[in-house]
Amino acid sequence: MTSQDQNSGFRSDDNGQSSFLGKLLTIDSKLGNQDVEGLKFLCRDCISHRQLEKSSSASDIFDHLLEEELLSEEDPFFLAELLYIIKQKSLLRYLNQSKEQVESLLPTRGRVSLFRNLLYELSESIGSENLKDMIFLLRESIPKIQMTSLGFLAYLEKQGLIDEDNLRLLEDLCRRVVPNLMRKIEKYKREKASQVVTPPVDRGPESLHQRKEEPFSRSDIEELLEALPALPKGSWQDQPSRSSGSLRTSFSLVSTEMLGASPATLPSETSTEKASVYRMDRKHRGHCVVVNNHKFTSMLDRPGTDKDAEHLRHVFEWLGFSVRVYDNVTKGHLDNVLQEYKCHPGHSDGDCFVFCVLTHGKFGAVYSSDGTLVPIQEIMSHFTAQQCPGLAHKPKLFFIQACQGEEIQPPVFIEADAVNPERVPPSLQDSIPDEADFLLGLATVPGYVSFRHVEKGSWYIQSLCNHLKSLVPRNEDILSILTAVNNDVSQQADREGTKKQMPQPAFTLRKKLVFPVPQEKL
Numbered sequence: 001m002t003s004q005d006q007n008s009g010f011r012s013d014d015n016g017q018s019s020f021l022g023k024l025l026t027i028d029s030k031l032g033n034q035d036v037e038g039l040k041f042l043c044r045d046c047i048s049h050r051q052l053e054k055s056s057s058a059s060d061i062f063d064h065l066l067e068e069e070l071l072s073e074e075d076p077f078f079l080a081e082l083l084y085i086i087k088q089k090s091l092l093r094y095l096n097q098s099k100e101q102v103e104s105l106l107p108t109r110g111r112v113s114l115f116r117n118l119l120y121e122l123s124e125s126i127g128s129e130n131l132k133d134m135i136f137l138l139r140e141s142i143p144k145i146q147m148t149s150l151g152f153l154a155y156l157e158k159q160g161l162i163d164e165d166n167l168r169l170l171e172d173l174c175r176r177v178v179p180n181l182m183r184k185i186e187k188y189k190r191e192k193a194s195q196v197v198t199p200p201v202d203r204g205p206e207s208l209h210q211r212k213e214e215p216f217s218r219s220d221i222e223e224l225l226e227a228l229p230a231l232p233k234g235s236w237q238d239q240p241s242r243s244s245g246s247l248r249t250s251f252s253l254v255s256t257e258m259l260g261a262s263p264a265t266l267p268s269e270t271s272t273e274k275a276s277v278y279r280m281d282r283k284h285r286g287h288c289v290v291v292n293n294h295k296f297t298s299m300l301d302r303p304g305t306d307k308d309a310e311h312l313r314h315v316f317e318w319l320g321f322s323v324r325v326y327d328n329v330t331k332g333h334l335d336n337v338l339q340e341y342k343c344h345p346g347h348s349d350g351d352c353f354v355f356c357v358l359t360h361g362k363f364g365a366v367y368s369s370d371g372t373l374v375p376i377q378e379i380m381s382h383f384t385a386q387q388c389p390g391l392a393h394k395p396k397l398f399f400i401q402a403c404q405g406e407e408i409q410p411p412v413f414i415e416a417d418a419v420n421p422e423r424v425p426p427s428l429q430d431s432i433p434d435e436a437d438f439l440l441g442l443a444t445v446p447g448y449v450s451f452r453h454v455e456k457g458s459w460y461i462q463s464l465c466n467h468l469k470s471l472v473p474r475n476e477d478i479l480s481i482l483t484a485v486n487n488d489v490s491q492q493a494d495r496e497g498t499k500k501q502m503p504q505p506a507f508t509l510r511k512k513l514v515f516p517v518p519q520e521k522l
Contacts, residue, residue, distance in 0.1 A: 020073040023094040027083070028058040030091060034148075036061070038086040041150055042112050042120060045276070046070060049158075070111075077102075078111050085112060085120060115164035118188040119157070122174075123150040125181055133177045160279065160393030163510070164192070165436070277477075277512040278395050279351060285320030285515075286350035286394075288312070289341055291329050293359035298371045305358045308401060308461040312356055315465045319472065319515050321354060322346070331372035334379075342382040347390030352513075353383065354397045358461065361402025376400060376440070384435055391437075395513045397478070399441040401458050439507040441482060463488045468515075478513040479505070 031039075039061050040052045047064045055061050062079070065071035070078050076095040083091050084102045092098060126134070126149035134152065135142050147155065153170075156162045162170050167185060174181040292309035295301050313323045326337055347353065357379070360367040365375045376398070385392035443460035463485045471481045482505050 024062045024079075025059060027079075027091050027094050028062065031058045031088065035086055035088060037148065037150055038120065039082055041123075041154055042082055042085060042116055044154070044157075045113060045116060046111065077105060077109055081106065081110055081112060085117065113164065114188055114192055118184060119153045120150070121184055122170075122181055123148070123153055125184075126152075126178060130178050134173045137173060137176065158279070163393070165510070166393070277514050278509075280514070280516050282351050283349040284322065284346070284351075286322070286352040286354070287341060287344060287346060288316040288321035288323045288354040288356070289337065290323065290325040290356045291334065291337070291358065292325055292327050293329060293367070293369045295328050296360070296367070296369050296371060299360055299367065302358070302360065304458065305401075308358050308458050311462060311465040315468050316354060318518050318520065319468070320518065321352075328369040330370040331368040331374065334368055334374065338379065338382045342388050344390070347388065347394075350390075350394070352395050352397065353391050354399070355379070355383075356399045356401070356461075358401045358458075361400070366400060366402045380438065380440070393437060395437050395439065395478075395509060397439045397441070397513075399461070399464065401443045401461050436508050436510050439478065439505065439509055439513075441505050459489050460485070472515045473517050475514055475517065478515075479507070479509070 036055075036058050039058060040055060043052060043061060043065070046068065047061070051064050052061075055064070062071060065079065076097070080092055080095050080097040080102050083089065083095075084099070084106075089099045092102065131147070131149050131152060135147070141159075141161070142152075142155070153162075156169065167188075171182065171185055174185065290309050290312050292305055293302065294305050309325050309327075313325055316323050326333070329337065341353075341355075357366050357376075359369075362373065364377070365373045366379075367373055380396075380398055382388065383391055383396050441464070443458065464482075467481050467484045467488065471484060476484075486505075
């Protein structure tokens, strides 16, 4: 049975549209299984993986392209590009295109990424014997099923073992098995480097208040400070006229800068963006660790923190995580917890990792229950790809409820999670590791206190949990949720309206992080 006979996608009408759809069916009938596999692979960035997996013919793919408005009679160029790449140039005539026309338009209108083009080209040069050798080298990681070379590369990408910025595994395989393919990879690197792209979100060791311990770059922080009225450190109580509107503006500038767009030009969601999300379909969601320090050997207690810990446990268990809460953690105990989860075997089957710290803090660091100052960077460094391979290419989220600056004297119903006005030693480094897939959510911008109600819990953690509960069911991604949290916290104040708080996220996420909607309601 031909794909024309079993066409389950588009159907031609009787009113004149049949001509174009008929041409698509003709193209479909002339493509074989290998061509269909190539089309599915090349469309991975613009059609959801689930839809592609269900597509059994070229007509199925054409139908999705029509629905996504990536293909039309007026503009069939994307399909022409696909046919050109899979070397079916003779079929271009059905689209009123020529090889020369496509080649001239590819530099300005091409949709297929350099990375996807590279993998497709490599697949054409990996013979069956080469493929067997590559699979043998990865025999512990590859399922024992029959694969084509393109299927093999697609599997490596799907598992997060390779991506457009990480070709180390692929380079190693090519060097060992097909050394001549290194020329294609080197060409890809040169072309990628020459592209004009948005600067990466990896943050260098720049500062908020001209210090070196900051997780944002200097340009980001200048945007933040421009949006905020001048405010001396440690003087929230001296600014009764500070408006929540200016605080919301400050986060808008920072978050859109980090996303690589101005506040007025954020792109709308497309099918490409929907496909570019972290995988959330492994055996389990992952582990969530909560370090909850209520009592200290040499500092004030933190009443209300147990409410935060319980709320975190409740929400992250609802999201599918295995949650462990550790109370009143000393430095030695913290080291043991970090070592345990750094080497946890469950990471390999998990989608994500969450680490929450509820304690006192200072600039770029948090306190253990026995009074030891621990840099946030030291905590996060346990979970880099090198230290914790099981979490490589997976999102790692860290939420810190602690002051990042100087103590103030708040009203009786509000306490500050700070300990003293001394400066942190200058040896503290950037909090966030210099690699992809990390997110650090701080309760407040560095240099300032964060607030905690002695009965209801902290402004930040309670808002985070409430917005996870309300926005995950709406399929919002984590950055959108944190934007809502910032807006919410920025509007809160003590009874006299004189104390405000502004959370701050820093991240090197490469994709959208969208938690699957839990079946059970909270």
